Amino acid sequence: MAQTIAIPGQLLxxxxxxxxGPGTHIHEANLYSSVLGTVxxxxxxxxxxxxxxxxxxxxxxxxxxxxxxPTISVSRTGITEKREVLPEVGNVxxxxxxxxxxxxxxxxILVVGDTVLEAEWQGVIRPQDVRATEKDKVKIYESFRPGDxxxxxxxxxxxxxxxxxxxxxxxxxxxxxxxxAGNVMYPVSWKEYRDPETGINENRKVAKPF
Amino acid sequence: MADRRRxxxxxGATTPPIFDKPAGPVATKTSDAIRKIFxxxxxxxxxxxxxxLELENPNPQRPGNTSLKLSCTVHGPxxxxxxxxxxxxxxxxxxxxxxxxxxxxxxxxxxxSSERDLGVHLExxxxxxxxxxxxxxxGVDIIVTVVEGDQDRDSPESQKDDEGWDxxxxxxxxITVASAAIADAGIDCVDTVAGGVAALVCEDDKTAPTIVMxxxxxxxxxxxxxxxxxxxxxxxxxxxMWFKGRLPGADMMVYDxxxxxxxxxxxxxxxxxxxxxxxxxxxxxxxx
Numbered sequence: 199m200a201q202t203i204a205i206p207g208q209l210l211x212x213x214x215x216x217x218x219g220p221g222t223h224i225h226e227a228n229l230y231s232s233v234l235g236t237v238x239x240x241x242x243x244x245x246x247x248x249x250x251x252x253x254x255x256x257x258x259x260x261x262x263x264x265x266x267x268p269t270i271s272v273s274r275t276g277i278t279e280k281r282e283v284l285p286e287v288g289n290v291x292x293x294x295x296x297x298x299x300x301x302x303x304x305x306x307i308l309v310v311g312d313t314v315l316e317a318e319w320q321g322v323i324r325p326q327d328v329r330a331t332e333k334d335k336v337k338i339y340e341s342f343r344p345g346d347x348x349x350x351x352x353x354x355x356x357x358x359x360x361x362x363x364x365x366x367x368x369x370x371x372x373x374x375x376x377x378x379a380g381n382v383m384y385p386v387s388w389k390e391y392r393d394p395e396t397g398i399n400e401n402r403k404v405a406k407p408f
Numbered sequence: 409m410a411d412r413r414r415x416x417x418x419x420g421a422t423t424p425p426i427f428d429k430p431a432g433p434v435a436t437k438t439s440d441a442i443r444k445i446f447x448x449x450x451x452x453x454x455x456x457x458x459x460x461l462e463l464e465n466p467n468p469q470r471p472g473n474t475s476l477k478l479s480c481t482v483h484g485p486x487x488x489x490x491x492x493x494x495x496x497x498x499x500x501x502x503x504x505x506x507x508x509x510x511x512x513x514x515x516x517x518x519x520x521s522s523e524r525d526l527g528v529h530l531e532x533x534x535x536x537x538x539x540x541x542x543x544x545x546x547g548v549d550i551i552v553t554v555v556e557g558d559q560d561r562d563s564p565e566s567q568k569d570d571e572g573w574d575x576x577x578x579x580x581x582x583i584t585v586a587s588a589a590i591a592d593a594g595i596d597c598v599d600t601v602a603g604g605v606a607a608l609v610c611e612d613d614k615t616a617p618t619i620v621m622x623x624x625x626x627x628x629x630x631x632x633x634x635x636x637x638x639x640x641x642x643x644x645x646x647x648x649m650w651f652k653g654r655l656p657g658a659d660m661m662v663y664d665x666x667x668x669x670x671x672x673x674x675x676x677x678x679x680x681x682x683x684x685x686x687x688x689x690x691x692x693x694x695x696x
Contacts, residue, residue, distance in 0.1 A: 223598060359490050
C-alpha cells in the first residue's frame, strides 16, 4: 500500500471526521500535518468490558463522541532511523542512576518507551516516589546505587533541569545492578539483589521480573 | 581586531584574474520570475536535520559571477543547559554566518553586526512557523552558513556604495533553507515557511522604476527599495517582513505592489520546498 506523504502544513481533513494524533495540529476546525512523514489512520479500538465507570471529577463534554472517530497521525518512521522524542508524563523510561543523595536519586534517561534517545535527559527520583507503601521509611541509598539501570515512570515535567520519575509500582524499579565488588547481581526478593560470587545481598527497589 | 590565531587573508578587496576571453552572452532574468532554486535535505549526517540551497547562476560563463549558496544545519531538539531557566516551549537559537570567502569583501571569523541582524530576522521568521509548545524544556540550534553571498565580483565599480541589498536575497534564502532543514529534523511546524524578495529598481534616470522579483543586484542600475517577506502559504500568514529603501513619493500603491510581488516569490520558493520534502520521504522509504 502506497503511503500518503504529508509535509508540514498539509491539510489532512476536517476535525469532525478525525481525531488529531501525533504529528498533527488543528487550525480552524481542520486537521493539518505538523511534521514531515507518512499519514496513518488508526480506527478506534472497540472497548472490551469497560471497568466500573469512574466518577467524574471535572466537567467533561458529552461522553466523548470523538472516541468513535478514527485517529489520524503523521509518523516519521521510514524517513530516518533517528527519532527524537521527549519523555512525556506517563511514559515508562529506562534510566541509569548517576548520583544518589539522601533526598533524591539523579538519573540519566536513556530510553523512552521503545525509542533510544539521542540526547540524554536528566531525571530525579524523590524518596516519596520510590514505592507506593511505607513511603516514610524509604531510604534512597537502600533503593538505588549509581550505575543501576532503573525502569521508571515519568510523573512530571519537573523543574528546569530534570524530569520527575517514580518507581511506585511492582514492575518498576532496578532491573540491572552491579554489586560493590563489581559483579552483575540477580534479584532474590522485592528489595534485595544478590551477588553470585560473594553471596552478599544488597538492598534495592527491585522491579518485578516479567 | 586582527585574529592572530588563524591565517587571515588580505584585509581589503581582492579581484580574481580577468581572462582575455570575451564573456559569454549576458543572460537576463525576466522581472516576473525568480531564479531556479536547488534544494536538498539531509546533507549533513551528524545534524538532526540539514538542507542545502543554491540559486541558479544566470551567467555561469563569466568568471567573477557568483550566486547564492547556503547550507543549514539543525541541531536538536536537545536538553537545555543546566543553567537555563525552565521553559515550557522550545528555545530557538539561530546563527547566520558568512564564510570568509562568501562576499567580495572578506569576512572575519567572528560574527559581525549584519550577521547578527540576519540571525534575528531568521529567528522571527521561523518562530511563527514552529509549534514551540510541542517540545518543552528543549532547545534547537539553527545554523546557516553562507557559502556564496550573491555578490557579483565582476562589477565592483557598479556598486561602489555597498548598500547591502544582497542581504535581502541572503535572508530569503536563509528562511527557505532553514524551513526545509527544520522539516527534515522533525520539529513540529504549522506550515513550511518560505522567503521571497521583490525590489523596486531603476535602470537609469530616464526610465520609470519597475518592480522586480528576486533581484540580481549586479544587473540593475540602482535599487530604490526592497522587501523581504517570510510567508506561510497554506495559512496565508506573514511571519517576518523586512522593508528597506525609499519609495518615490507619489504612488502609495508601490508599497502594496512590492509586498504582493514578494509574496509571489515566496510561493514560488515554497513549491521547491514542498517538492524536495516529498522526495525526502520517498527516498527514506526506498532505503527502509
